[in-house]
Amino acid sequence: MKGHFHPKTLLFYGTMIGSVLILFRITSAYGEKHLKAPPDINGRYISTQAPPGCPDSTRLALTLLQSGIYLHGAVHVEETGAEAKSAQDKPTLDGRWEQSQVVLSGPTGAFANCNLTAASDGAVNREVNIQGQINSSASDTPATLTGALTIADSPPWQFSAERQAVAQKSSDH
Amino acid sequence: MSTVVLVLIEVLLVIGLSRLVGLGFRWLRQPLVIGEIVAGIMLGPSLFGLVAPDLANALFPAEAVPFLNVLSQVGLIFFMFLIGLELDPKYLSGQLEIAVLTSHVSIVVPFSLGAILSLLLYPLVSNDAVSFTAFALFLGAAMSITAFPVLARIITENNLQGTRLGTLALTCAAVDDVTAWCLLAMAIAVTRTNSVVGALPTLFTSAIYIGFMLTVGRWFLKRLAMHYQRTGKLTQFVLAGIYMGVVASALITEIIGIHLIFGAFLIGAAMPKHEGLTRELAGKTEDFVLTFLLPIFFAYSGLRTEIGLLNTPQLWLLCLAVLAVAIFGKFVGTYVAARVGGIRHAEATALGWLMNTRGLTELIVLNIGLSLGVISPLLFTMLVIMALVTTFMTSPLLEWSYSKDRMRQDLIEPSEAGLEPMPESPTYRILVPVANPNTQQGLMQLATAIAGTNLQSAVVHPLNLVLLEEDYAYASTPAEADRLIARQQEQLEILIESLEPPEARQVVHPIIRISNDVARETLQIADREQADLILMGWHRPAFSDNRLGGRVGQILSGSKTDVAVFVDKQPIEKQPIEKQPAEKQPIRLNKLLVPYKSGIHNDLGLELALRILVNHPECHLTVLRVNLPNQPPDELSYEFRGVLSQLYESLRDRITLSVVESAEPLQAVVAASEGVDLTIAGASREWGIERQTLGKYTDALAVKCDSSLLITRRYSQVTSHMAAVLTATDPASGSDVASNNTANSDAANNNPSGAKL
Numbered sequence: 001m002k003g004h005f006h007p008k009t010l011l012f013y014g015t016m017i018g019s020v021l022i023l024f025r026i027t028s029a030y031g032e033k034h035l036k037a038p039p040d041i042n043g044r045y046i047s048t049q050a051p052p053g054c055p056d057s058t059r060l061a062l063t064l065l066q067s068g069i070y071l072h073g074a075v076h077v078e079e080t081g082a083e084a085k086s087a088q089d090k091p092t093l094d095g096r097w098e099q100s101q102v103v104l105s106g107p108t109g110a111f112a113n114c115n116l117t118a119a120s121d122g123a124v125n126r127e128v129n130i131q132g133q134i135n136s137s138a139s140d141t142p143a144t145l146t147g148a149l150t151i152a153d154s155p156p157w158q159f160s161a162e163r164q165a166v167a168q169k170s171s172d173h
Numbered sequence: 174m175s176t177v178v179l180v181l182i183e184v185l186l187v188i189g190l191s192r193l194v195g196l197g198f199r200w201l202r203q204p205l206v207i208g209e210i211v212a213g214i215m216l217g218p219s220l221f222g223l224v225a226p227d228l229a230n231a232l233f234p235a236e237a238v239p240f241l242n243v244l245s246q247v248g249l250i251f252f253m254f255l256i257g258l259e260l261d262p263k264y265l266s267g268q269l270e271i272a273v274l275t276s277h278v279s280i281v282v283p284f285s286l287g288a289i290l291s292l293l294l295y296p297l298v299s300n301d302a303v304s305f306t307a308f309a310l311f312l313g314a315a316m317s318i319t320a321f322p323v324l325a326r327i328i329t330e331n332n333l334q335g336t337r338l339g340t341l342a343l344t345c346a347a348v349d350d351v352t353a354w355c356l357l358a359m360a361i362a363v364t365r366t367n368s369v370v371g372a373l374p375t376l377f378t379s380a381i382y383i384g385f386m387l388t389v390g391r392w393f394l395k396r397l398a399m400h401y402q403r404t405g406k407l408t409q410f411v412l413a414g415i416y417m418g419v420v421a422s423a424l425i426t427e428i429i430g431i432h433l434i435f436g437a438f439l440i441g442a443a444m445p446k447h448e449g450l451t452r453e454l455a456g457k458t459e460d461f462v463l464t465f466l467l468p469i470f471f472a473y474s475g476l477r478t479e480i481g482l483l484n485t486p487q488l489w490l491l492c493l494a495v496l497a498v499a500i501f502g503k504f505v506g507t508y509v510a511a512r513v514g515g516i517r518h519a520e521a522t523a524l525g526w527l528m529n530t531r532g533l534t535e536l537i538v539l540n541i542g543l544s545l546g547v548i549s550p551l552l553f554t555m556l557v558i559m560a561l562v563t564t565f566m567t568s569p570l571l572e573w574s575y576s577k578d579r580m581r582q583d584l585i586e587p588s589e590a591g592l593e594p595m596p597e598s599p600t601y602r603i604l605v606p607v608a609n610p611n612t613q614q615g616l617m618q619l620a621t622a623i624a625g626t627n628l629q630s631a632v633v634h635p636l637n638l639v640l641l642e643e644d645y646a647y648a649s650t651p652a653e654a655d656r657l658i659a660r661q662q663e664q665l666e667i668l669i670e671s672l673e674p675p676e677a678r679q680v681v682h683p684i685i686r687i688s689n690d691v692a693r694e695t696l697q698i699a700d701r702e703q704a705d706l707i708l709m710g711w712h713r714p715a716f717s718d719n720r721l722g723g724r725v726g727q728i729l730s731g732s733k734t735d736v737a738v739f740v741d742k743q744p745i746e747k748q749p750i751e752k753q754p755a756e757k758q759p760i761r762l763n764k765l766l767v768p769y770k771s772g773i774h775n776d777l778g779l780e781l782a783l784r785i786l787v788n789h790p791e792c793h794l795t796v797l798r799v800n801l802p803n804q805p806p807d808e809l810s811y812e813f814r815g816v817l818s819q820l821y822e823s824l825r826d827r828i829t830l831s832v833v834e835s836a837e838p839l840q841a842v843v844a845a846s847e848g849v850d851l852t853i854a855g856a857s858r859e860w861g862i863e864r865q866t867l868g869k870y871t872d873a874l875a876v877k878c879d880s881s882l883l884i885t886r887r888y889s890q891v892t893s894h895m896a897a898v899l900t901a902t903d904p905a906s907g908s909d910v911a912s913n914n915t916a917n918s919d920a921a922n923n924n925p926s927g928a929k930l
Contacts (some may be wrong), residue, residue, distance in 0.1 A: 009274075012274075013277070016277065016281055020281050020284065020285055023288065024285075024309070024313075027289060027292065027309060028288075028305060028309055031292055031305035031308075031309060032304070032305045035295050035296050035305055036296060036301070037299045037301045037303070037305075038301065040300040040301060040302040042300075066549065067298050067550055068294075068296070068297045068299050068549060068551070068552075069296070070298065070482075070488065072482065090218065090226055090481075094484060
């Protein structure tokens with residue numbers, strides 16, 4: 001490798017590595033300062049009240065899967081205190097994180113067992129629309145999602161949901 | 174169902190599907206590992222989960238995933254160990270300075286582009302739990318990966334490892350690989366501590382550990398290799414110690430703060446190379462790791478790949494952007510650096526495509542990123558797609574941009590050192606597939622007899638294909654492949670030296686290549702070399718008794734060149750064991766028998782017989798015609814008589830035409846073959862050799878014939894094996910006797926379908 005010690009080669013390598021480093025520093029400085037990624041809103045959100053038309057002991061469970069501003073989610077109607085089961089149901093809701101708002105919509109069969117005010121046409125899957133804001137003020141209180149859930153054509157149901165203490169995903173590889 | 178049972182069922186599915194899909198991709202001339210990766214993705218939510226979600230949920234529930242994870246991590250550790258074992262320092266130093274330069278540029282450019290791309294991607298697909306620096310570093314590292322293992326196999330399978338392009342690509346890839354791992358280590362350290370400054374202690378400790386392994390560790394392993402040399406065996410005790418070392422090293426790097434895989438890779442890299450110890454170690458480890466554990470890793474990765482996440486055109490556009498940046502960065506970076514260094518356009522293009530291969534290494538990096546949370550599932554899926562596409566496009570683009578013949582011309586060392594250079598433009602070529610040079614002396618003798626030295630400028634190519642069936646085995650690395658090729662070369666040279674007469678040796682020019690499909694490669698080479706004849710020995714295939722089945726059958730079915738199959742029945746004299754190699758008498762070719770009935774295959778047999786007749790002045794030929802009873806006697810055709818009359822006299826004198834009447838042509842031939850040295854029969858029904866509906870040949874004559882048998886089958890409409898014979902002059906008389914029937918000779922020579930006798 002003695003060819004590598006020509007001054008010209010060294011100069012070239014030095015310039016190349018130097019410029020990459022500088023480029024990276026500039027990019028990362030710019031990125032850190034100006035670029036904001038959406039906050040981490042992954043998790044399961046349990047509503048504080050029962051959804052309309054559903055038995056009082058149930059709660060709405062909203063699972064949010066986030067990839068930046070692209071959201072996917074799934075809703076379930078569960079008994080209070082029920083263990084997080086079927087955590088890997090296919091997310092049926094799609095949406096985005098826009099202007100600090102969560103917007104999700106899609107079909108779901110979660111309300112099959114509920115009496116809904118809208119004319120029950122026997123359909124299992126209904127279109128739902130969720131819009132809300134996430135409030136994660138203090139670091140030890142769980143984040144809350146406050147918003148409105150609309151099922152098909154029924155009037156929107158205002159709800160507030162708390163993020164479940166996420167069983168810390170053990171840093172698995 | 175208990176979890177253990179569930180996991181085992183999953184393992185069963187994973188391994189089975191991996192092999193199946195891998196074979197499919199092999200058939201598409203793609204690396205097997207791509208098939209395995211795709212199989213893993215198919216088992217996840219991208220396909221299985223989409224098509225049958227309930228079944229997928231039942232078979233791959235959330236509870237079982239951590240167990241798959243553990244298995245896959247163990248597999249990954251030992252796989253990285255194997256990769257380290259294969260990394261030969263000779264690749265790193267490289268014969269060409271240009272290689273090191275090119276490889277550095279081929280990292281810098283994609284890395285920078287990746288960092289710039291992260292400016293776009295960060296606000297879109299990341300969240301603020303990850304710092305921008307970590308994200309950019311990771312994306313840059315992911316863009317600059319080149320998969321050395323996959324690349325090395327592509328090079329070996331295309332027989333490029335001796336060419337300038339091949340060595341260049343290998344060096345570049347090796348340097349790339351090592352540099353990218355370092356970048357990755359840095360990225361991981363920064364991610365875990367979430368700042369560059371915080372990562373410094375980690376990096377410092379890692380540097381110390383690397384230094385330690387490469388000095389003290391290496392010294393210790395060298396002593397181990399010496400111990401192995403003395404004992405000649407790799408005991409389980411030593412093996413246990415080495416495996417413990419691998420796991421311990423992995424744990425150490427994990428504790429340091431970079432990932433498990435680095436420790437395993439490091440200890441593999443520190444093992445002394447080219448030692449029997451390394452070879453045996455690789456052999457013992459790779460089968461289980463590659464067939465059992467690695468597919469589990471792919472399945473685990475596949476379970477996390479959700480192509481369904483890309484459900485808007487915008488997302489697919491983003492994916493395309495990632496793909497474009499990746500391809501552009503690697504290809505353009507490599508191409509420009511190579512051109513600046515003086516490499517030709519075609520080579521630089523090929524090098525660019527080769528370096529673009531990201532394959533398996535990329536997948537490892539991405540999985541680490543996903544586990545650490547640096548990249549989200551969406552970005553993970555996009556990058557997996559990028560890895561697959563870039564690897565998939567390498568082989569076809571390589572062939573398209575740089576035809577293989579040109580690459581062979583750039584051989585660094587001539588592969589025919591020590592043999593006579595090929596004649597300028599041989600007019601007659603015989604290709605002789607030789608599986609095991611030790612046993613094919615008879616075949617080679619026959620080949621030289623047919624080619625002849627004086628008749629025309631002829632050449633015989635013994636073809637030895639080194640079969641690489643296992644993907645990713647230690648044996649398929651370029652260094653090992655070279656060793657195998659050199660060994661075959663030696664054996665072939667011994668065989669050639671044993672040929673009689675000595676002049677015959679000049680026409681022999683071996684071809685030795687790596688291949689994973691012997692029949693297909695043989696036919697391709699026959700095509701490329703424009704062989705006039707493929708002459709091969711018979712093999713008894715494993716699952717049947719048909720001598721014309723198996724590989725021979727495959728070649729017979731697919732060939733466009735005339736084929737002759739030699740069934741050698743000459744008794745082998747009992748050799749004293751001291752004689753090395755077994756010296757056989759050159760096969761006797763004094764009496765030939767050609768059973769004749771009008772037909773293209775029999776014509777070929779007759780043509781070859783005439784060639785042998787010309788080349789062997791003591792040889793006699795009997796042409797036997799069998800007349801069925803109650804049928805008009807078979808007349809010799811006009812053309813045949815014309816050909817006969819063109820041959821010079823002493824040649825004609827050695828030909829006897831005899832007629833036999835019999836209801837069983839096959840029996841008649843068998844009876845006549847007694848006392849003859851070689852029977853040459855066309856592959857036609859009369860002699861019991863015909864092609865049945867499924868393409869198999871019956872081989873009745875081969876079984877019953879008393880003498881050695883040559884079965885001929887014509888495929889080519891235009892090849893004439895006779896042209897030189899017709900214009901041959903009698904060596905004894907020296908006068909041209911062929912002018913007797915000039916009209917006839919014109920007609921025969923211009924006959925496009927060969928001598929129609």
